[in-house]
Amino acid sequence: MFRIPNFYQMDMTFRIPNFYKMEMTFEEAKNVLDNGNGLLDGMERISKMWEQHCNKTDAEDDDFYDTWIYEVNAFNKVVSFFA
Secondary structure (H helix, E strand, O other), X not given: OOOOOHHHOHHHOOOOOHHHOOOOOHHHHHHHHXXXXXXXXXXXXXXXXXXXXXXXXXXXXXXXXXXXXXXXXXXXXXXHHHO
């Protein structure tokens, strides 16, 4: 059975503002994140995008969530599915 590494435990989910939260099934989340290189790769990709966003001096979280709304919701769904 597939297990998510320890660094993707529940406390590592995105804290998505209510305005950007959306419901999706695990299958939908998997399809959003799997870019052909696997589910874990897609999760790592969105984590890196968040890190890059946080390193900007003028970063606005709303801009990030507006751009990556599907990916962050999919990320949280996958993490909660395997938790």
